[in-house]
Amino acid sequence: MAEARSGRSATLADVARLAGVSAMTVSRVLNDRGNVSDSTRIRVRRAIDQVRYRPNAMARSLVLGRSQTIGVVTFDTAQYGPGSAVLGIERAARERGYGVTITVMERPDHDALRSAVLSLNDRMVDGMVVIAPFTAMAGALRDLGRGTPVVAAEAGHQGEVPIVGIDQGLGARLATRHLLEFGHRTVHHIAGPADWIESRLRSNGWRAELSEHGVTAPPVLDGDWTAKSGYDAGLRLADDGSVTAVFVANDQMALGLLHALHERGVRVPQDVSVVGFDDTPESAFFLPSLTTVRQDFATLGEVAVELLDRLVTDAAYVAEDRLLIDPTLVVRKSAGPPAT
Amino acid sequence: MAEARSGRSATLADVARLAGVSAMTVSRVLNDRGNVSDSTRIRVRRAIDQVRYRPNAMARSLVLGRSQTIGVVTFDTAQYGPGSAVLGIERAARERGYGVTITVMERPDHDALRSAVLSLNDRMVDGMVVIAPFTAMAGALRDLGRGTPVVAAEAGHQGEVPIVGIDQGLGARLATRHLLEFGHRTVHHIAGPADWIESRLRSNGWRAELSEHGVTAPPVLDGDWTAKSGYDAGLRLADDGSVTAVFVANDQMALGLLHALHERGVRVPQDVSVVGFDDTPESAFFLPSLTTVRQDFATLGEVAVELLDRLVTDAAYVAEDRLLIDPTLVVRKSAGPPAT
DNA sequence: TGCCCGAATGTTAGCGCAATCATTTCGGAG
DNA sequence: CTCCGAAATGATTGCGCTAACATTCGGGCA
Numbered sequence: 001m002a003e004a005r006s007g008r009s010a011t012l013a014d015v016a017r018l019a020g021v022s023a024m025t026v027s028r029v030l031n032d033r034g035n036v037s038d039s040t041r042i043r044v045r046r047a048i049d050q051v052r053y054r055p056n057a058m059a060r061s062l063v064l065g066r067s068q069t070i071g072v073v074t075f076d077t078a079q080y081g082p083g084s085a086v087l088g089i090e091r092a093a094r095e096r097g098y099g100v101t102i103t104v105m106e107r108p109d110h111d112a113l114r115s116a117v118l119s120l121n122d123r124m125v126d127g128m129v130v131i132a133p134f135t136a137m138a139g140a141l142r143d144l145g146r147g148t149p150v151v152a153a154e155a156g157h158q159g160e161v162p163i164v165g166i167d168q169g170l171g172a173r174l175a176t177r178h179l180l181e182f183g184h185r186t187v188h189h190i191a192g193p194a195d196w197i198e199s200r201l202r203s204n205g206w207r208a209e210l211s212e213h214g215v216t217a218p219p220v221l222d223g224d225w226t227a228k229s230g231y232d233a234g235l236r237l238a239d240d241g242s243v244t245a246v247f248v249a250n251d252q253m254a255l256g257l258l259h260a261l262h263e264r265g266v267r268v269p270q271d272v273s274v275v276g277f278d279d280t281p282e283s284a285f286f287l288p289s290l291t292t293v294r295q296d297f298a299t300l301g302e303v304a305v306e307l308l309d310r311l312v313t314d315a316a317y318v319a320e321d322r323l324l325i326d327p328t329l330v331v332r333k334s335a336g337p338p339a340t
Numbered sequence: 341m342a343e344a345r346s347g348r349s350a351t352l353a354d355v356a357r358l359a360g361v362s363a364m365t366v367s368r369v370l371n372d373r374g375n376v377s378d379s380t381r382i383r384v385r386r387a388i389d390q391v392r393y394r395p396n397a398m399a400r401s402l403v404l405g406r407s408q409t410i411g412v413v414t415f416d417t418a419q420y421g422p423g424s425a426v427l428g429i430e431r432a433a434r435e436r437g438y439g440v441t442i443t444v445m446e447r448p449d450h451d452a453l454r455s456a457v458l459s460l461n462d463r464m465v466d467g468m469v470v471i472a473p474f475t476a477m478a479g480a481l482r483d484l485g486r487g488t489p490v491v492a493a494e495a496g497h498q499g500e501v502p503i504v505g506i507d508q509g510l511g512a513r514l515a516t517r518h519l520l521e522f523g524h525r526t527v528h529h530i531a532g533p534a535d536w537i538e539s540r541l542r543s544n545g546w547r548a549e550l551s552e553h554g555v556t557a558p559p560v561l562d563g564d565w566t567a568k569s570g571y572d573a574g575l576r577l578a579d580d581g582s583v584t585a586v587f588v589a590n591d592q593m594a595l596g597l598l599h600a601l602h603e604r605g606v607r608v609p610q611d612v613s614v615v616g617f618d619d620t621p622e623s624a625f626f627l628p629s630l631t632t633v634r635q636d637f638a639t640l641g642e643v644a645v646e647l648l649d650r651l652v653t654d655a656a657y658v659a660e661d662r663l664l665i666d667p668t669l670v671v672r673k674s675a676g677p678p679a680t
Numbered sequence: 681t682g683c684c685c686g687a688a689t690g691t692t693a694g695c696g697c698a699a700t701c702a703t704t705t706c707g708g709a710g
Numbered sequence: 711c712t713c714c715g716a717a718a719t720g721a722t723t724g725c726g727c728t729a730a731c732a733t734t735c736g737g738g739c740a
Contacts, residue, residue, distance in 0.1 A: 022720045024719075054461065058696080060698080062695090063698050101441045104431065106431075231625060287627050352726065400726080405695075689732100693728105695726105704718080
């Protein structure tokens with residue numbers, strides 16, 4: 001006796017019929033529009049419960065021109081950074097009543113970004129957060145954003161769309177400064193891949209901090225975020241007796257570095273100090289536990305979604321170019337004073 | 341002169357007007373329905389390009405009753421397992437032309453699952469993959485699936501919905517057997533949280549393998565997947581001189597264990613052998629590099645989405661209860677023969 | 681020449697909902 | 711009572727698209 005047209009789920013019209021009112025009245029009850037008497041409201045509510053009515057989000061979107069959904073474009077969620085950022089964004093979005101549709105780019109290039117953005121647009125997302133930390137994608141967002149608000153998270157290119165990120169330069173400076181303050185003459189650096197914006201920012205921060213202390217930067221070792229690349233770089237560093245301190249651009253490479261140094265009998269932190277970047281959950285349990293830079297991705301997600309929400313809600317709102325969150329240094333046991 | 345109603349993006353009607361045909365004909369061109377002459381097809385295509393027309397996915401969904409979107413319900417994407425599974429699912433879904441809407445449960449209980457599933461249903465997803473590896477959610481899916489196909493990934497409860505997963509029991513047996521074959525008298529075990537189905541399956545596999553070798557299982561140490569809990573368990577194990585081999589239910593806890601053993605001066609693998617589970621990217625660079633069980637999440641995602649796709653496409657299709665993927669043992673350096 | 685048939689194209693209706701405007705109802709002032 | 715204005719409710723329309731049916735057109739065949 002419950003559902004009207006058996007099989008398909010109940011529609012607004014079914015509820016209206018059952019409650020003996022017009023569809024419009026049911027709609028008003030659903031959306032708390034007011035101008036509904038208490039008695040009808042109760043009757044409608046009862047009918048809603050009786051047929052287990054749930055509004056069809058797509059139909060509503062179609063008529064309102066808004067879907068209460070935001071799109072997230074990302075690349076390689078397996079990386080700690082992007083993965084955590086997605087989590088933070090999803091959570092913040094859900095709290096504000098948005099659904100989240102996600103698209104992972106297969107390759108981090110212009111075309112992949114373009115097609116991801118277009119396909120999200122087809123689904124009528126109200127706005128998008130793009131996690132696109134690649135130098136190669138400069139300019140890719142400029143034209144796409146037309147109409148739909150876009151926010152870049154974690155990194156992005158100045159001037160295209162508003163950027164929400166963690167201050168990578170500051171993080172790198174904190175790490176480098178920490179090592180210099182122990183009395184190390186200089187700080188070596190294992191960098192991330194050159195085509196990641198974050199790599200550059202971290203390297204730049206490291207270089208800037210060194211130069212402020214009157215130290216010229218030693219040659220950079222190139223990594224690709226993987227522990228393997230950190231390991232390889234570590235083998236080279238281990239052979240160079242002059243190295244006493246290393247700032248590694250992420251924790252996974254730091255792990256590889258620790259492994260290499262251990263193999264070569266180089267003690268950490270007595271012989272060489274190491275500072276990482278990310279503060280992955282594991283880093284506290286590396287051998288030795290890793291001093292590193294913590295990025296707060298939950299806050300990042302909140303800030304990004306809050307900004308996006310504002311852009312969606314208020315078309316006239318003009319966002320700041322760049323919103324930076326400060327990272328913090330987590331001091332553990334992998335860095336200390338140089339051997340005398 | 342391009343777009344019809346400036347501002348809003350072009351609709352099918354705009355294209356039709358421009359091409360001088362009916363909306364229906366445009367629709368046929370878009371969907372390759374045939375019965376359109378080459379000359380009109382070309383004219384329509386040109387009009388489409390001219391106004392940069394893109395079909396509105398929601399409007400199409402509304403009329404077709406299908407959205408070409410699948411929903412993914414998960415919990416705590418930061419964990420390596422669920423996070424990787426989401427990646428694999430997204431990728432497989434995209435390859436089959438599905439969009440992916442994701443919902444992360446705040447707490448892993450009945451209600452959270454229920455509301456996640458309902459809200460995905462409201463968005464008219466064609467089907468769902470639920471990553472819900474909790475014993476507490478038994479039965480939660482039974483009624484919800486009504487109408488929309490649901491597949492459980494990674495773990496799930498027998499008989500509710502089809503399950504696609506990696507054979508946890510087999511993985512645990514491989515790990516345990518590997519240790520026994522080195523000649524260890526017995527194998528200790530650090531388990532995951534009791535309310536995760538995967539924990540149980542891994543523990544059961546370990547116990548079964550021991551018993552097949554005529555060994556009674558020593559008391560289990562409880563962990564919670566975190567490196568910290570592995571560390572704590574490790575401290576207790578280190579004090580027990582009789583322990584020579586440990587099967588740890590995931591790599592993070594194994595990392596904690598290695599840390600604790602190292603602190604206590606217990607050598608791995610000379611004094612104690614360790615085998616983990618997951619094969620996270622870092623595990624090859626633990627000290628020593630970790631022998632562990634690899635789960636292929638890419639395949640998991642493909643299998644889950646393929647099954648879901650079939651269920652969506654063919655209403656009559658009856659899936660098998662359970663589809664298991666074999667994990668493999670990755671032999672590295674953390675396990676070896678016991679000291680004589 | 682006329683007829684028939686299939687290919688090409690158009691018309692109508694409706695997916696489920698809310699904006700808009702029209703209509704009814706009702707309590708209270710006169 | 712009557713009449714008024716605000717509150718409550720309803721009818722219509724359309725969001726952008728496609729299914730189902732209707733119509734037109736052109737060429738082959740008797």
